[in-house]
Amino acid sequence: MGIGQTYLQVINSRFNQLKNQGDRALEQLEEPDIHWVPNEAANSIAVIVKHMSGNMVSRWTDFLTSDGEKENRNRDQEFINTIASKDDLLETWEYGWRILISTLQSLKEEDLEKYVTIRSQSLSVIDAIERQLTHYSSHIGQILYIGKQLKGTQWQSLSIPKGKSEEYLKEMKKKHGTS
Numbered sequence: 001m002g003i004g005q006t007y008l009q010v011i012n013s014r015f016n017q018l019k020n021q022g023d024r025a026l027e028q029l030e031e032p033d034i035h036w037v038p039n040e041a042a043n044s045i046a047v048i049v050k051h052m053s054g055n056m057v058s059r060w061t062d063f064l065t066s067d068g069e070k071e072n073r074n075r076d077q078e079f080i081n082t083i084a085s086k087d088d089l090l091e092t093w094e095y096g097w098r099i100l101i102s103t104l105q106s107l108k109e110e111d112l113e114k115y116v117t118i119r120s121q122s123l124s125v126i127d128a129i130e131r132q133l134t135h136y137s138s139h140i141g142q143i144l145y146i147g148k149q150l151k152g153t154q155w156q157s158l159s160i161p162k163g164k165s166e167e168y169l170k171e172m173k174k175k176h177g178t179s
Helices: 003-027 031-035 045-060 075-079 086-106 109-113 125-154 165-175
Strands: 115-118 121-124
Touching (some): 003 086, 003 109, 045 075, 045 086, 045 125, 109 125, 115 125
């Protein structure tokens, strides 16, 4: 397997891990939680999800053949909360991710040597992929932060819980035969 195939496997895994982290965070939230904002300059989880989905649809539709900033995208509208319910939020979330994951899975090793355009700027395919991974990671981080603030001690950790690092490391060493 070539380095390009390895990269595509890794990047597919990273995006899927990121989506899973978001899925697990959203599962813990109630209807009022998705609309909560700390102040008028901040975005609610509903708005963050709407923006992420709009970005995903724009960037990943016809990824290799058209500008990633589609003419029919209205980015400013993404920051107006029109998400009515948690069901709407989850539908919007899944729609964007379906397009992203489908496009990623369709990429071939030779596609990594190509260039794509985003907002009239030419980027290597690898740069464009990495750019989106960074973008979505920051927004998932926002969702997690808001969720933790709202849920407090009811929040179920999505990684190694506080005070459990040593226990986790021992378990990983045991699992991988390095203890």
